[in-house]
Amino acid sequence: MSATPSPSPARRFGATPDVLRRERAQRIAKWVFGAMAGAMVLPLVAIVAYLLVKAWPSLGWEFIADVPRKGMREGGIWPAFVGTLYLVGISLAAAAPIGVLAAIYLNEYARDNWLNRLINLAVINLAGVPSIVHALFGLGAFVYAARFGFSILSASLTLAIMTLPVIIASTREALASVPRSFREACWNVGATRWQTIRAVVLPNSISGILTGVILQVSRAAGETAPIMFTGAVFFKAVQRGDFFPYRLGDQCMALSMHLYTVSTQVPNVRESIPYATAVVLLGSVLLVNATAIALRVWLRGRKKW
Amino acid sequence: MSGEALRPRPPTTRPLWSVAGERVIETVIRVSGVSAVVFVAAIFFFIFREAAPVLWHKDFHILEFLFSSEWYPTSATNVRYGTLALTVGTLSVTALAIALAVPFGLGGAVFVSEFCSRRLRETLKIVIELLAAIPSVVWGFVGLTVMSKVIVALTGAPVGVNLLNGGVILALMSVPIIVSIGEDALKAVPDSYREAALALGATRWQTVYRVLLPAARNGLLAAVLLGVGRAVGETMAVLMATGHAVHIPDGLLQSVRTLTANVAAELGEAPAGSSHYRVLFLTGVLLFWITLAVNVAADLAVRGVRKK
Numbered sequence: 001m002s003a004t005p006s007p008s009p010a011r012r013f014g015a016t017p018d019v020l021r022r023e024r025a026q027r028i029a030k031w032v033f034g035a036m037a038g039a040m041v042l043p044l045v046a047i048v049a050y051l052l053v054k055a056w057p058s059l060g061w062e063f064i065a066d067v068p069r070k071g072m073r074e075g076g077i078w079p080a081f082v083g084t085l086y087l088v089g090i091s092l093a094a095a096a097p098i099g100v101l102a103a104i105y106l107n108e109y110a111r112d113n114w115l116n117r118l119i120n121l122a123v124i125n126l127a128g129v130p131s132i133v134h135a136l137f138g139l140g141a142f143v144y145a146a147r148f149g150f151s152i153l154s155a156s157l158t159l160a161i162m163t164l165p166v167i168i169a170s171t172r173e174a175l176a177s178v179p180r181s182f183r184e185a186c187w188n189v190g191a192t193r194w195q196t197i198r199a200v201v202l203p204n205s206i207s208g209i210l211t212g213v214i215l216q217v218s219r220a221a222g223e224t225a226p227i228m229f230t231g232a233v234f235f236k237a238v239q240r241g242d243f244f245p246y247r248l249g250d251q252c253m254a255l256s257m258h259l260y261t262v263s264t265q266v267p268n269v270r271e272s273i274p275y276a277t278a279v280v281l282l283g284s285v286l287l288v289n290a291t292a293i294a295l296r297v298w299l300r301g302r303k304k305w
Numbered sequence: 306m307s308g309e310a311l312r313p314r315p316p317t318t319r320p321l322w323s324v325a326g327e328r329v330i331e332t333v334i335r336v337s338g339v340s341a342v343v344f345v346a347a348i349f350f351f352i353f354r355e356a357a358p359v360l361w362h363k364d365f366h367i368l369e370f371l372f373s374s375e376w377y378p379t380s381a382t383n384v385r386y387g388t389l390a391l392t393v394g395t396l397s398v399t400a401l402a403i404a405l406a407v408p409f410g411l412g413g414a415v416f417v418s419e420f421c422s423r424r425l426r427e428t429l430k431i432v433i434e435l436l437a438a439i440p441s442v443v444w445g446f447v448g449l450t451v452m453s454k455v456i457v458a459l460t461g462a463p464v465g466v467n468l469l470n471g472g473v474i475l476a477l478m479s480v481p482i483i484v485s486i487g488e489d490a491l492k493a494v495p496d497s498y499r500e501a502a503l504a505l506g507a508t509r510w511q512t513v514y515r516v517l518l519p520a521a522r523n524g525l526l527a528a529v530l531l532g533v534g535r536a537v538g539e540t541m542a543v544l545m546a547t548g549h550a551v552h553i554p555d556g557l558l559q560s561v562r563t564l565t566a567n568v569a570a571e572l573g574e575a576p577a578g579s580s581h582y583r584v585l586f587l588t589g590v591l592l593f594w595i596t597l598a599v600n601v602a603a604d605l606a607v608r609g610v611r612k613k
Contacts, residue, residue, distance in 0.1 A: 119342055129348060260445070281440060
């Protein structure tokens with residue numbers, strides 16, 4: 001859709017005033033819209049740059065590996081970092097199988113009827129319900145009704161339900177990109193629906209599904225509200241370098257929660273600490289997302305059909 | 306070839322375990338398929354279950370809850386649960402965010418879809434995806450630190466965390482959604498429309514203005530609605546960026562509190578089972594229905610596109 005280079009409109013044959021006016025409008029529109037698009041790129045660059053500059057004095061491996069000291073006014077973020085890994089890992093383990101199977105149902109089994117429409121609407125809604133409502137649900141369902149208490153388990157399950165639509169949407173897209181003729185060829189040699197899915201559909205879409213799973217990780221890592229009332233706490237004493245400090249029934253710290261805490265609840269924090277926490281959180285999330293994007297670009301280049 | 310190969314083989318039956326295993330797997334798939342419906346129903350059920358007892362409590366009046374702006378949940382003598390100020394807070398922040406985000410979002414969608422080269426388009430789409438991935442707590446932090454300083458410097462307001470701050474932050478958060486859904490809507494317009502317009506001598510801008518925008522109207526509406534949904538439901542960013550005053554704002558530089566931020570701010574202090582705690586859950590029920598309505602409306606708008 002790229003515009004072909006044309007000679008200057010003034011010298012061109014048939015360049016009546018009307019045509020000139022139209023083309024000026026066209027140029028103005030292009031610049032205005034371009035500026036609007038540019039105004040979207042600018043915040044990302046500006047925010048990342050500003051946060052990096054402010055965070056610089058604290059930033060380093062030492063910041064991630066050290067535990068918070070002096071009431072979180074000094075030291076690092078190790079317990080929060082590990083806590084986020086726990087929450088993301090467990091929510092992924094819960095959400096990935098359900099999400100992938102649900103997507104298989106929607107793409108391979110469901111017919112276009114009222115049930116399918118209802119499920120689609122439910123998936124859209126699950127993605128659209130405010131995160132604080134998910135938090136209330138997690139509190140009512142997992143903490144109290146299921147008696148999991150304020151724990152990593154409750155927080156992870158809340159995150160899992162919240163991020164389910166991410167996995168369903170991208171897995172569906174991956175499954176839908178496998179051409180129908182592949183399935184028909186398989187059915188024609190007598191394979192059942194499930195045999196076709198296992199032997200043909202899944203192997204041809206596995207990388208796309210992986211992309212969705214990666215996106216779930218990035219989403220789960222950044223959420224704050226759903227874990228705030230279900231299992232994440234302000235502070236938890238953890239030994240330096242301890243890789244397995246929590247158990248399922250424990251409460252834990254989390255990066256997103258830690259950023260909220262140190263930037264709003266703790267007075268007299270050294271200025272660079274909240275910035276450095278924000279950079280680590282933002283950096284992890286963007287890195288995970290960039291991985292998913294790179295995987296997708298690579299896949300598109302490799303695709304043979 | 307020997308004659309043996311031509312003779313039909315006896316039909317082989319699959320072993321029983323294989324058939325049974327397939328049945329089991331297909332059942333699991335079907336159950337997972339309806340799980341989303343079950344989860345949405347469960348969300349409503351569990352929130353409503355916590356909220357319901359307060360409906361019959363003597364301190365609670367449903368009309369006061371909806372239409373009074375007096376919110377004194379922890380008062381010892383004069384307990385009031387009026388959410389009007391919070392609802393107005395949500396509406397004002399959302400309206401400001403959408404007013405800022407819609408021109409930029411739709412303009413960006415038009416540029417990405419119609420005006421830029423292929424390479425630039427791929428780059429912009431990646432940037433938009435990364436923008437959409439920034440966690441809300443980081444946006445809130447940006448509002449609290451960067452944006453509040455900018456606002457104080459530009460307007461001379463005493464505090465930088467206010468309605469304007471929250472609106473700008475929410476606009477930045479909604480723009481990526483509006484751009485990506487809006488771009489999908491524009492892409493869904495058949496190329497034959499563009500070719501017909503070009504054949505009549507229209508410039509690309511005329512094509513956009515006269516042909517594509519009307520044709521993609523419903524999809525663009527859905528994009529805006531989903532942006533609204535995101536803005537209404539956003540919690541951490543508005544909690545950190547809008548200040549904390551529960552009152553009806555009469556200017557851009559006043560602090561407000563939204564329905565979502567109110568729950569996040571007070572749930573930790575409300576004892577489980579108290580009326581205050583249950584009213585916060587009731588706020589959750591209200592938010593659930595608001596976002597449900599917005600999302601269903603967006604879905605209907607998109608469906609309108611497909612029908613055509």
